[in-house]
C-alpha cells in the first residue's frame with residue numbers, strides 16, 4: 001500500500017475549506033492507503049499561541065478528525081510534537097533548503113505582509129518542517145487544498161537534494177492529491193478569496209457552527225444587486241456562492257438557481273436561504289459527533305497515545321536509516 005501523509009495546523013475550529021480541501025479525502029483514502037494524519041502543532045508555533053490556547057486547539061482538531069470519520073484503528077492519527085524524530089529530520093532538511101527559495105515561497109511572502117512584527121526563522125523554514133512531516137514516513141500522496149501545492153513542490157526539491165547529496169534514492173517524491181483530479185480551493189463568504197481563518201470568522205463556516213450561526217453568516221455573505229441581463233457571466237462574489245452550493249447541495253438545486261440567475265429571476269435572499277439550509281444538513285451530524293466525542297477525555301488520550309506509538313515506530317526507522325546515510329556512525 002502507498003503511504004499517505006497530511007496534517008492540519010491547530011489554530012481553531014475546522015471549516016468547510018479544511019473539510020473539502022483535505023479531510024474529505026482523508027476519510028476515503030484511509031481504506032485504500034497506509035495513512036498518517038497528524039495535528040501540526042509545531043507549525044502553529046510560528047504565530048505564538050499561548051500554552052493554554054495551544055492545548056485546547058490541538059484537542060479540538062483531534063475531536064474533529066474523529067467526528068469527521070477518520071478511524072483511529074485504520075489510519076494513524078497523531079500529534080506532531082509527540083514525534084521528535086520529525087524535528088530531527090527537519091534539521092537535516094534545513095541543510096538543503098536555500099534562503100532564496102524559502103524567501104520566494106508564496107506563503108512566506110503572505111506572512112511577511114500579514115504579520116510584519118513576527119517574521120521569525122520558523123516561518124522561513126516552514127516548508128522544510130512540512131517536508132520532514134511527509135518524508136519521515138516516506139509519503140507519496142498528500143491530500144491537501146490548492147494553497148499547499150507550492151509546499152509539495154518544495155518537499156520534492158528538498159528530498160531530491162538529500163538523495164543526490166547522499167547518492168541514494170532514499171526519499172520518494174510526494175504529490176498533492178485530491179480525488180477530484182484538481183486540487184480544491186473552497187471560497188469564503190466575503191466575495192473575494194478562499195475560506196480561511198485569517199480572513200476572519202465571518203468568512204468561514206465551521207463544522208461546529210450551529211444552524212443559527214450558519215444562517216446568519218450566509219445571509220450576510222457578500223453578493224450584489226443581481227444580474228441585469230440574461231445569461232450574464234457571474235461576478236466573483238456570486239460565483240463563490242455557487243461554488244459553495246456545489247459542495248453541499250444537490251445537482252437539481254444548483255441547476256435550479258443557475259437557471260434563475262440566467263433568466264435574471266434569481267432572488268439572492270432565497271438563494272442564500274437554500275445554501276444555508278444545505279450547509280446545515282451537511283454539518284449537523286458532524287457537529288453532533290463533535291459534541292459527543294469532545295466529552296470523552298479518556299478516549300481522546302487513548303487515541304493520542306496509540307497514534308504516537310504507531311507514528312514513532314515508522315519515524316524511528318526512517319531516522320535510523322537517514323543517520324546512516326549521512327554518515328553518523330556509532331563508536
Ligand code: TYM
Nearest residue numbers: 006007008009017018021022133144145184185186194195
Ligand atoms: P492548514 O492548517 O492551513 O490547512 C489544513 C488543510 O486544509 C486545506 N484548506 C483548504 N482547502 C481548500 N479550500 C480552502 N479554503 C482551504 N483552507 C484550508 C489546506 O490546503 C490543508 O490541506 N502547512 C499545512 C499543514 C501541514 C501539512 C504538513 C499538510 C503541515 N505539515 C504535511 C500536509 C503535509 C497548513 O498550514 O494547512
